[in-house]
Amino acid sequence: MRFPLRLNYDLTRYIIRNKFSKTTRYPLVLMLEPTHLCNLACSGCGRIREYADTIQAMMSLEECLASVDECPAPVVTITGGEPFLYPHLNELVTAVLERGKHIYLCTNGILLENALATLPSHPNLTLNIHIDGLEETHDRILERRGAFKTAISAIIAAKRRGFRVCTNTTIFRETDLVEIDMLFSQLEEIGVDGILVAPGFGYEAVGEKLFMERQEIEKKFITVYEMSKKHRFFSTPMYLRFLKGEKALTCTPWGNPTRNPQGWKAPCYLITDNHYATFAEMMSRTDWDRYGVGRDTRCAQCMMHCGFEPTVVAEIGKSWRDILEMMIWNLT
Numbered sequence: 001m002r003f004p005l006r007l008n009y010d011l012t013r014y015i016i017r018n019k020f021s022k023t024t025r026y027p028l029v030l031m032l033e034p035t036h037l038c039n040l041a042c043s044g045c046g047r048i049r050e051y052a053d054t055i056q057a058m059m060s061l062e063e064c065l066a067s068v069d070e071c072p073a074p075v076v077t078i079t080g081g082e083p084f085l086y087p088h089l090n091e092l093v094t095a096v097l098e099r100g101k102h103i104y105l106c107t108n109g110i111l112l113e114n115a116l117a118t119l120p121s122h123p124n125l126t127l128n129i130h131i132d133g134l135e136e137t138h139d140r141i142l143e144r145r146g147a148f149k150t151a152i153s154a155i156i157a158a159k160r161r162g163f164r165v166c167t168n169t170t171i172f173r174e175t176d177l178v179e180i181d182m183l184f185s186q187l188e189e190i191g192v193d194g195i196l197v198a199p200g201f202g203y204e205a206v207g208e209k210l211f212m213e214r215q216e217i218e219k220k221f222i223t224v225y226e227m228s229k230k231h232r233f234f235s236t237p238m239y240l241r242f243l244k245g246e247k248a249l250t251c252t253p254w255g256n257p258t259r260n261p262q263g264w265k266a267p268c269y270l271i272t273d274n275h276y277a278t279f280a281e282m283m284s285r286t287d288w289d290r291y292g293v294g295r296d297t298r299c300a301q302c303m304m305h306c307g308f309e310p311t312v313v314a315e316i317g318k319s320w321r322d323i324l325e326m327m328i329w330n331l332t
């Protein structure tokens, strides 16, 4: 089975509960960014640029846990910045696990290996390591020589200690897909449990021509989709079919709400029009109909998982082909 039974059970129960209560807008994954501080300055990173003026700001442990408690999402992605620079990370992970939630802990892998000895190992915890190519490419994108070797060594060490590990690869305009295929084989050889893949988002703050437009994404993801037949992807087949232009999906911006030191970021993980003090305020005061492809020019080229994977979840059940495809995918 691709995902742990407990995660499948908790997510299914949560979705059914929302369907029964006729709740139309509910979050699936809380994106928690305790700090935007990072030990790297990757070429494609919107976060460290957008929040450059407040990069030293940090949420207290109490604020992080209050955010977890006010947002009903069963999955919490702890991200940033680099979460291993957050001084209360271990306490945060422990407390979120005690609340019965599932955690994806995102990292660039630089500090991971040294942190493994004290990080609580738990079946609900998945380490998610950012890898954008083989050694030369990855080090160039992360602008740090040795970043690839450090991350690979940390993955091997994490697997030895029994952690569940996945990786996260961004596909840019310049990405060589033959190299990515080789990378995925190498990651599987060292025991990675799953692979997430998505096109980069054209952050205004990055302002470089790294990112693809819709048609370019669709062309590149025809090949990436073929890779999903031989590598163990965590990205869903429906999302991958959307990325290659075969399936239409609209965005679900509230699916992955983001909380950071400035507040609840609206409307989504990618673009910012407001920060709100509470989750409830963000949900009620955001004019959701203003956002999405064809409604906001900033959304025009967006095909990011944070907006469209939640739509996949909402769409399941509408077509037998999708149900069957997702069942087979999850069971293999």
Ligand code: SF4
Pocket (backbone or CB within 6 Å): 038, 039, 040, 041, 042, 044, 045, 046, 047, 048, 080, 081, 082, 107, 108, 130
């Ligand atoms: S490691 Fe992540 S947060 Fe840090 S600069 Fe790179 S993309 Fe941004």
Ligand code: SF4
Pocket (backbone or CB within 6 Å): 251, 252, 253, 267, 268, 269, 270, 271, 291, 292, 293, 296, 298, 299, 302, 303, 304, 306, 307, 308
């Ligand atoms: S289309 Fe993308 S950028 Fe626009 S609201 Fe949705 S997730 Fe955000």
